[in-house]
Amino acid sequence: MRFNTRKWVKPEDLNANGTLFGGRLLSWIDEEAVLYSIIQLENKRVVTKYMSEINFLSTAEAGDIVEIGIEVVRFGTSSLTLKCEARNKMTQESIVTVDQLIMVNLNEAGKATPHGKTQIEYVTDRLAREGGEASKKS
Known part of the structure; x- marks a missing residue:
C-alpha cells in the first residue's frame, strides 16, 4: 500500500476523550479516496x-502525524474499488482499515458512466x- 497523504492532528481534530475524532479521520479518508480516484479516472x-x-x-x-494509504482492489465498468489504511506515523500503529471504498465515475448529468480504465496509471x-503523442504530432 502506498501512503501518499499525511495529516497533522490538531486540537480541533480531537473528541471529548482528547484523541482523534473518528469522523474527522473518515472525512480525511473519503477525501483521499476521491482525490485518488479523480486522478486515476481522469474525471x-x-x-x-x-x-x-x-x-x-x-x-x-494532538501533534501526531496520520498517514493515509490507498490501494486499488478492482476496476469496475463505472467504478473503482479501493482499500485504505490510516496509521499513526509516530507510533507506527494502524489506526483504521477500510476494506472497500467504492467510487463511481459520473458524467455531466450526474449519472454513472464507464471510465474505460483497467489498471493503475501513474x-x-x-x-x-x-x-509520445505530442512528438507524433510534430
Missing part, C-alpha cells in the same frame, strides 16, 4: 458510493504517453 466527477465496515484499531493524539506513465 473530476467522482463520488463515494459505498464504504465497508470500518475497523478502528488504535488512535492518535503520472509518469501518463506523461510519457502524452509526450
